[in-house]
Amino acid sequence: NAGVTQTPKFQVLKTGQSMTLQCAQDMNHEYMSWYRQDPGMGLRLIHYSVGAGITDQGEVPNGYNVSRSTTEDFPLRLLSAAPSQTSVYFCASSYMSGARTGNTIYFGEGSWLTVV
Amino acid sequence: DAKTTQPNSMESNEEEPVHLPCNHSTISGTDYIHWYRQLPSQGPEYVIHGLTSNVNNRMASLAIAEDRKSSTLILHRATLRDAAVYYCILRTSYDKVIFGPGTSLSVIP
Numbered sequence: 515n516a517g518v519t520q521t522p523k524f525q526v527l528k529t530g531q532s533m534t535l536q537c538a539q540d541m542n543h544e545y546m547s548w549y550r551q552d553p554g555m556g557l558r559l560i561h562y563s564v565g566a567g568i569t570d571q572g573e574v575p576n577g578y579n580v581s582r583s584t585t586e587d588f589p590l591r592l593l594s595a596a597p598s599q600t601s602v603y604f605c606a607s608s609y610m611s612g613a614r615t616g617n618t619i620y621f622g623e624g625s626w627l628t629v630v
Numbered sequence: 631d632a633k634t635t636q637p638n639s640m641e642s643n644e645e646e647p648v649h650l651p652c653n654h655s656t657i658s659g660t661d662y663i664h665w666y667r668q669l670p671s672q673g674p675e676y677v678i679h680g681l682t683s684n685v686n687n688r689m690a691s692l693a694i695a696e697d698r699k700s701s702t703l704i705l706h707r708a709t710l711r712d713a714a715v716y717y718c719i720l721r722t723s724y725d726k727v728i729f730g731p732g733t734s735l736s737v738i739p
Contacts, residue, residue, distance in 0.1 A: 547727065556717075557674070557729040572726060604673050606727075617662060617721040621673035 517541065520605050520622035527595040527629045535590040535625050537605030543620075544610040546588035550574065550601040551624075557604065563588055564610060595629045602626050633657070634718045639734040642708045650703040650733055652718030657698050662721040665692065665703045667714040668732070674717065677703065713737045 521536045539546065547562035549572075559572030563582040577599060579591040588607075592599060605622040635653045642648040654663065665677040678685055678692045680701070685692040691704040705712055717732040 549729070556715075556731040559726060559728055562726045570726070573728065606674075608721075617664075618676050618679065619664070619666070619674075619721075619727065621675065624673050 518605055518607055518620050518622040520603075520625050522625060523623065524626045525628070527592070527627065529595060529597060529629060531595050533592050533595065535592075535603055535605075535627070537588045537590065537607075537622060538586050539588075539605075539607040539620070540586065541607065541620065542585060543607040544585070545617075546582065546605065546607045547572070548578070548580065548588070548590045549604045549606065550599075551604065552601050560590065560603075592627075597629045600627060600629045633720045633728070634730055636716075636718055636730060636733045638731065639736070641736045641738060642705075643738050644710060645707050648705040648708045648712070648735065650705075650716050650718075650735065651700065652702070653700050654718070654720055655699045657720055658722070660722065663692065663694060663698075663701050664719050664721045665690070666717045666719070667712075668717070669711075669714045677716070679721065708735075708737045710737050710739065 518539045544565045548560040549557040551557050558574045560578050561580040563569045566582050566585050569580050569582050603625045606619050608617045608619045662679050662681050664679040666674040667677050668674040678690050680692045680694050693702045715732040715734050717729050
């Protein structure tokens with residue numbers, strides 16, 4: 515059981531480049547989300563999805579796009595990378611209904627992104 | 631905004647119990663109380679959750695106030711490996727999850 519898988523683990527981008535962070539889960543979770551975590555700070559929600567074809571903005575969505583074409587995958591796209599997007603990115607997933615194990619959230623191992 | 635408030639930091643001596651408090655005065659009847667912890671350079675991991683009754687598992691205990699407006703995560707014997715940031719969140723069905731800054735726990739040898 516792989517859980518939540520993120521790729522790549524490390525990436526260096528030049529300002530203005532675009533890239534996609536991949537996230538996949540094999541637990542048939544409806545809810546998926548992306549967080550960023552700057553050094554010494556907490557987790558900030560970028561975008562989230564409650565099912566295939568449904569996405570919505572979180573706290574800090576600017577500069578990022580998402581799509582959810584399948585239940586398993588939730589890629590995060592950086593449109594034109596900026597140094598302010600240097601951060602660690604975490605993908606997370608869970609069931610939506612409270613009756614299913616209390617909606618425990620599973621996190622990926624993180625993707626370290628540096629924009630120079 | 632996060633629906634919970636926690637102290638920014640706490641200290642504990644090794645092998646002593648630790649009580650990490652969390653206030654959630656706006657909790658609704660169907661919200662689950664979740665605790666996660668994040669070790670340095672790792673993603674957050676699940677610790678424990680509860681709805682109304684106190685809960686125990688191999689990692690910790692969760693004490694929930696009778697009015698559910700606060701809860702306490704209890705680590706029975708702190709070890710150096712328990713030094714982490716602990717997050718208390720409310721898990722609402724069909725809604726996004728916002729994390730607060732959490733409590734940074736330091737364990738003193």
